[in-house]
Amino acid sequence: xxxxxxxxxxxxxxxxxxxxxxxxxxxxxxxxxxxxxxxxxxxxxxxxxxxxxxxxxxxxxxxxxxxxxxxxxx
Amino acid sequence: xxxxxxxxxxxxxxxxxxxxxxxxxxxxxxxxxxxxxxxxxxxxxxxxxxxxxxxxxxxxxxxxxxxxxxxxxxxxxxxxxxxxxxxxxxxxxxxxxxxxxxxxxxxxxxxxxxxxxxxxxxxxxxxxxxxxxxxxxxxxxxxxxxxxxxxxxxxxxxxxxxxxxxxxxxxxxxxxxxxxxxxxxxxxxxxxxxxxxxxxxxxxxxxxxxxxxxxxxxxxxxxxxxxxxxxxxxxxxxxxxxxxxxxxxxxxxxxxxxxxxxxxxxxxxxxxxxxxxxxxxxxxxxxxxxxxxxxxxxxxxxxxxxxxxxxxxxxxxxxxxxxxxxxxxxxxxxxxxxxxxxxxxxxxxxxxxxxxxxxxxxxx
Numbered sequence: 001x002x003x004x005x006x007x008x009x010x011x012x013x014x015x016x017x018x019x020x021x022x023x024x025x026x027x028x029x030x031x032x033x034x035x036x037x038x039x040x041x042x043x044x045x046x047x048x049x050x051x052x053x054x055x056x057x058x059x060x061x062x063x064x065x066x067x068x069x070x071x072x073x074x
Numbered sequence: 075x076x077x078x079x080x081x082x083x084x085x086x087x088x089x090x091x092x093x094x095x096x097x098x099x100x101x102x103x104x105x106x107x108x109x110x111x112x113x114x115x116x117x118x119x120x121x122x123x124x125x126x127x128x129x130x131x132x133x134x135x136x137x138x139x140x141x142x143x144x145x146x147x148x149x150x151x152x153x154x155x156x157x158x159x160x161x162x163x164x165x166x167x168x169x170x171x172x173x174x175x176x177x178x179x180x181x182x183x184x185x186x187x188x189x190x191x192x193x194x195x196x197x198x199x200x201x202x203x204x205x206x207x208x209x210x211x212x213x214x215x216x217x218x219x220x221x222x223x224x225x226x227x228x229x230x231x232x233x234x235x236x237x238x239x240x241x242x243x244x245x246x247x248x249x250x251x252x253x254x255x256x257x258x259x260x261x262x263x264x265x266x267x268x269x270x271x272x273x274x275x276x277x278x279x280x281x282x283x284x285x286x287x288x289x290x291x292x293x294x295x296x297x298x299x300x301x302x303x304x305x306x307x308x309x310x311x312x313x314x315x316x317x318x319x320x321x322x323x324x325x326x327x328x329x330x331x332x333x334x335x336x337x338x339x340x341x342x343x344x345x346x347x348x349x350x351x352x353x354x355x356x357x358x359x360x361x362x363x364x365x366x367x368x369x370x371x372x373x374x375x376x377x378x379x380x381x382x383x384x385x386x387x388x389x390x391x392x393x394x395x396x397x398x399x400x401x402x403x404x405x406x407x408x409x410x411x412x413x414x415x416x417x418x419x420x421x422x423x424x425x426x427x428x429x430x431x432x433x434x435x436x437x438x
Contacts, residue, residue, distance in 0.1 A: 003115050003298075003427070004221070004272045029198055031228040032337040043275065043328055046168070046218075047196025048225045050337065051275040051328050058327035062085045065301060068098055068308075 004045040006053050009038055019044060086299030095304040096128035103311045106132045108263045110399055112254065113270035114141035114427025115298050121436040123300040133311065136262070136399030139253055139354060140270050142218040143170040143425035144397055147351040149382060150246045151176030154215050156380040157244060158189035163378075164207065165191045166200035167215035168222075170425040173418060177385030197222075197229040204233070204241040213374045216245045220276040223247040223363055224337035227344035230365070230372050242374035245363055248350055251281045252361035258289040262399045266292030266310035268303065271325045276341075278333025279321045286319040297325040344369050353387075353421055354397030393420035396429050403433040410434055 007019035007028065017028045017036055021044065028049040030036055041053040085091075111117055117137045120126065126135060139145050151174055158165045158181070165181065172181040172191060185191040194200050197214055204212035216226040226243055233241045250273055257264060269282060274295040282293045292313035296306035306324045313319055323329055343366070350362025365373035387394070390408055395401040403409050403422070413419040415431050422430040 004275075029196070029225075029228070031232070032224050032334065032340070034336060043272070045272060046222055046225055047198055048228070050221065050224075050272065051330075051334055054327050058082045061297075061302075061305075061324065061326060062082060065085070065088075065091050065095070065305065068091075068095055068305075 004043045004050065006041050007044045009036060009040045009042060011038055012036060017042070017049060019049075083299070086297065086301045088301060091301050092125075092128060092304055095301070095308050099128075099133070099304070099308050099311055100130045102315060103130050103133055104315060107265040107311070107314050108134045108136055108399070109266045109268060109307060109310055110136040110138045110257070110264045111268040111303075112138035112140040112250070113268075113273070114144070114425065114429075114432075115272070116140075116268055116270070116296065116303060117429055118427060118432050119298050119300065119303055121432045125300060125303055128304060129307065133307070136264065137396065137429040138257070138267075138399060139352060139397045140219070140250070140273075141397075141422070141425050141427040141429070142222065143174055144393065144421045144428045145248065145352045145354065146171065146174065146217050146246050146421065147353055148175070148177055148385060148387060149351060151181065152385065153380070153382045154181060154244060155179060155184055155189060156382055157213055157374060157378045158184065158191065160211075160378055160380065162209065163190065163211050163213055164203060165189065165213050165215060166194045166203060167191070168195075168217065169193045170427075171215060171217060173424045174421045175388065175418065197225050198232075201229050201232060201238065201241055204238050205236075208240060211240050211242060213242045213244055213378075216243050216247050219248055219250055219270070220273045220341070223249075223345065224276060224334075224341045227340040230344050230369050231340060233372055234369065239371070242372055242377055243365060244374035245345070245365060246350075247345065247363035248352065248361055249347065249363060250277075251284070252358045253352060253355055254285055255289070256355055256358055257398060258285055258291055260398065264291065264399060265314050266294070268306050268310070269293050269295040271295060271297050271329060274323075274325070274329045274333065276334045276337050278329070279323065279331050280333070282321045286321055290317075290319050292319050293321045295321070295323045295325050295329050297328065352397075354394030388419050391420035393422040393430070396422050403430040406430070410437070
């Protein structure tokens with residue numbers, strides 16, 4: 001029940017977003033998260049958007065993994 | 075990043091990266107240490123991907139109390155059933171809970187026999203049920219930690235705004251810090267915690283400072299993909315080897331240092347803390363969330379004055395010891411014989427996030 005999944009925001013309708021997860025669309029309540037826009041990725045948790053997914057930070061984390069790999073190859 | 079960029083899933087599941095991080099862990103890890111993954115979602119990812127096999131023998135992983143269904147007490151199930159037997163009540167809850175055995179029955183067993191139970195995906199569905207069934211009393215059985223508590227809080231505030239007087243919450247919501255601190259004070263050796271990613275998305279880093287400062291434990295907030303978890307273990311091993319304990323965040327793409335303030339504000343408005351009973355940990359001071367006085371009209375505990383007797387836990391079930399890292403599911407004599415996901419004896423075998431159910435599903 002507690003598993004959050006990333007979903008893409010298709011549109012925002014008041015306090016609710018329509019999000020896509022795979023090929024299925026779901027409603028995500030925006031009562032716990034504001035400033036959500038079309039094109040954002042949000043973390044969907046028991047029907048609520050609880051946080052936005054930050055693409056820049058995701059890239060940074062991947063860069064960190066790569067650094068470990070590079071260290072090993074030195 | 076993949077073109078079109080769907081949240082980088084491939085990079086976080088890259089087997090080569092998993093192997094490389096594994097070699098790095100083996101290179102720097104010297105001490106015999108135990109790391110607890112607090113969240114059931116992490117336990118599931120570890121077993122599904124066989125991540126234990128990528129760790130050196132001196133690093134042990136322990137499952138923690140972060141499975142909402144598992145830590146909900148038997149008394150809570152009994153309380154729910156007692157309320158469900160009152161006139162004109164519809165119980166609503168998240169799916170896994172209905173199969174958890176109470177002292178005599180589970181919600182599933184009493185369903186349709188004088189008790190109406192509906193499984194919902196979101197607490198807002200329960201609120202909708204209340205709007206559509208004005209002559210019934212809709213009771214939402216609220217379980218979960220800082221991730222689901224704000225959702226219940228949001229529902230109560232909506233109920234107040236919209237004047238929905240037939241919606242009630244029976245709260246077994248809990249907060250993590252007091253339980254983690256109790257574990258840190260306990261007998262089981264836990265050198266570091268893989269902190270729950272989605273709880274942290276709400277709380278931010280603040281709730282872990284006592285663990286690192288006062289209790290000298292390593293803490294890394296982790297995402298849920300294989301690379302996330304192994305990377306978090308590497309960060310924990312480094313902290314423990316160097317004895318430099320701090321709150322680190324591997325899951326920066328979701329968790330911000332300050333957390334989700336909007337969610338926390340709702341939670342703090344609707345709830346107050348009180349002592350709570352955890353399966354395995356017993357009574358933990360100030361770890362439970364009760365409906366605050368301002369919203370007491372929505373509190374099912376107050377509205378339905380039912381008597382819930384104390385009862386003993388199922389004989390031989392060691393769910394409690396598993397939730398505190400003292401034992402593994404395979405140490406239980408009921409495991410996979412008497413107790414299976416189809417016929418669960420204890421809560422740890424019920425939930426898809428429960429250690430016993432996970433060990434059963436992925437056992438060799």
